[in-house]
Amino acid sequence: MKLLLKIWRQKNAEDKGGIVEYPVDNVSPDMSFLEMLDVLNQDLIEKGEEPVAFDHDCREGICGTCSLYINGRAHGPDTRITVCQLHMRSFNDGDTIYIEPWRAEAFPVIKDLVVDRSAFDRIQQAGGFISVNTSGNTQDANAIPIEKENADKAFDAATCIGCGACVATCKNSSAMLFVSAKVSQFALLPQGQVEAHDRVLNMVKQMDEEGFGNCTNTGACEVECPKGISLENIARMNREFIAASIKG
Amino acid sequence: MAGMFNSSVGRKFAMALSAFFLMLFLVMHVSINFTSVFSADLFNEMSHFMGTNPVVQGLMQPILIFGVVFHFVMGFILEAKNKSARGVSYAKNVAKDNSTWMSRNMLLSGVVILAFLGLHFYDFWVHEMTIKYVEGDMSGLINPDNAESGFRYYEELREKFVSPVRVGIYIVAFVLLALHLLHGFNSAFQSVGANNKYTKALTGFSKVYSIGIPALFIFIALFHHFTH
Known part of the structure; x- marks a missing residue:
């Protein structure tokens, strides 16, 4: 396959960045998307150029590390998968492919396609646990x-693997699906009931402080979530939050 | 609890409550308007009651105005926050693959409805307020000096819909209202935490409501335009 890659390149967090075009040849349809980027990077290194920085780890769809916005979709054109599970057979010979980092003020770009998702860690630390x-x-x-x-x-x-696709795909960069999943997984169990009120109040407070947008219920997050986390969780978090706020 | 409305979830909750209030108001409004299709007298009686009853005028009307203003102001506040959450846009984004046009353009449909409300207030509300509270005529009669002249409300309504331009504006505005409601109705329930086994049935009802109510308003405007 012959492809034209349009990749976001950004030297560091301060750099303005921009799209750079890379024509690639001899791409096998059986390659994974990340393997295709590996081959591109090998070529760039051999030419003495800076390779494209992108996040990846397990390459099995369970760690939530890979995070690319491909042709206008979080994790690419297929559904219920992460980028590492996306294969080049999902594209056609001659295609132009845009590859961009997650876009959100709360997820600042560190370099090229790598973003800082530590905002999710801080939300988790605010209440995404049970004290045992x-x-x-x-x-x-x-x-x-x-x-x-x-x-x-x-x-x-x-x-929920905390990949951030929900934030990336939401037009408001809202983190509601992620936070609601973390609230729900405990709220539904007796072990999570003891700290339920503090949990939802603290996690929503931290979410707001991180600068994520509001949920306008477009449902895009649910569609693009590689794990199919349901919008029901957002409704549950809303109920939990309203009840906790009223009880004080 | 006071801090609740400083949070993203709390603001959406408040937005949803104002939406429920306005959706109930729409039912009442279209019900009264629809009487004009089959009974001028009934429409006149109801209009006169709504226009002169102290509870409606002194309590319900200010609450309604507050509800409308609150819904729009909160909408702009939420939109501003949402815009600031994404400083850099994507070079390529195909949002149509994962969400509806209505859900992504609530501000656009809302602004069109707001512009329409400006015309609507000028047409009816300012007109009514001027007659009643500036000119001091609370009679509701076509000729205040002649008790036999009859109420003026029905005739004034029909007069408004003579102009095809005004009718066209009404139709565009109510189509946008339908699109706004098609997302907003269910969205309001989601914002207050109601997403359960009844949601599927509610979605069906929301489509009937969201298309039915604006369609009735459009029908009333067309009815008076073509029968005048």
């Missing part, structure tokens, strides 16, 4: 009966 006594007297979690429906919903919410 680890003295050895902790009750076995499996001894607590949990309604099957709630257990399933909590598990579904917990599959």
Whole structure:
């Protein structure tokens, strides 16, 4: 396959950055998208040019590290996958492919296609946990009966890998889907009930302080989420937040 | 609780509450307007009651104006915050693949509706306020000196819809209102945390409401335009 890549290049956080074109040849349809970028980088290194910086780690769709906006879609044209699971057979010979970093003020570009997603870490640290006594007297979690429906919903919410595709695709750069998934995975379980009110208030407060936008319920985040996190979680977080605010 | 409305979730909650209020008001408004299609007398009686009742005028009208202003001001505040959350736009973005046009353009449809409300207020509200509270004529009669002249509301309504330009503006505005409601109705429920087993049924109802109410307003305007 012959492709024209239009890649966002930015030397550092202060650099203005811009799109640079890279024609590539001999791309195998069986390559993964990241392998295609690896080959491009090998060529750039051999030519003495700076390789394109991009995030990647497990390359199995579970770590949430890869984060590219490809041809106007978070994680590319396919659904329910991360970039590392995207293969070049999803494109056609002769295609022009735009490759950009996640765009959000809360996710500043560090270099090229790499963004700083530590805002998510700070939101998690604000309340995305349960406080458990680890003295050895902790009750076995499996001894607590949990309604099957709630257990399933909590598990579904917990599959969020925190990649940030929801923020990247939302026209408001809202982080509501991510935060709501983290709130829901605990709110649905008895272990999470003790700190439920503080959790939702603190996580929403941190989310706002990080500069993410408001949710306008377009549903784009749910469509682009590689794990299919449901908008139901946002509604649940709204309920939790309103109830916690009223109770004070 | 006071801090709730300083948060993104709280502001959306407040936005949704004002939306519910305005959606209920639309039902009342179209119900009264629709009486003009089949009974001039009933329309006149209801208009006179709404225009002179102290509870409606002194309590409900200020609440309505507050609701309208709040909804628009909050909409602009939320939009400003949302714009500032993304400083650099994508070189290529195909939002149509993951969201509806209505959901992405609530501000656009809202601004058109706001512009229409300006015309609507000029046409009816300012006119009414001038007659009642500036000229001091609370009679509602065509000729205040002649009790037999009858109420003026029905005739004034029909007079407004003679102009095809005004009718055209009404149609455009109510089409935009339908698009605004097609997203806004369900969005308001989501913002207050209502997304459950009833959501599917609610989505069906929201389509009937969002298309039905504006369609009735358009029908009323066309009815009076073509039967005048």
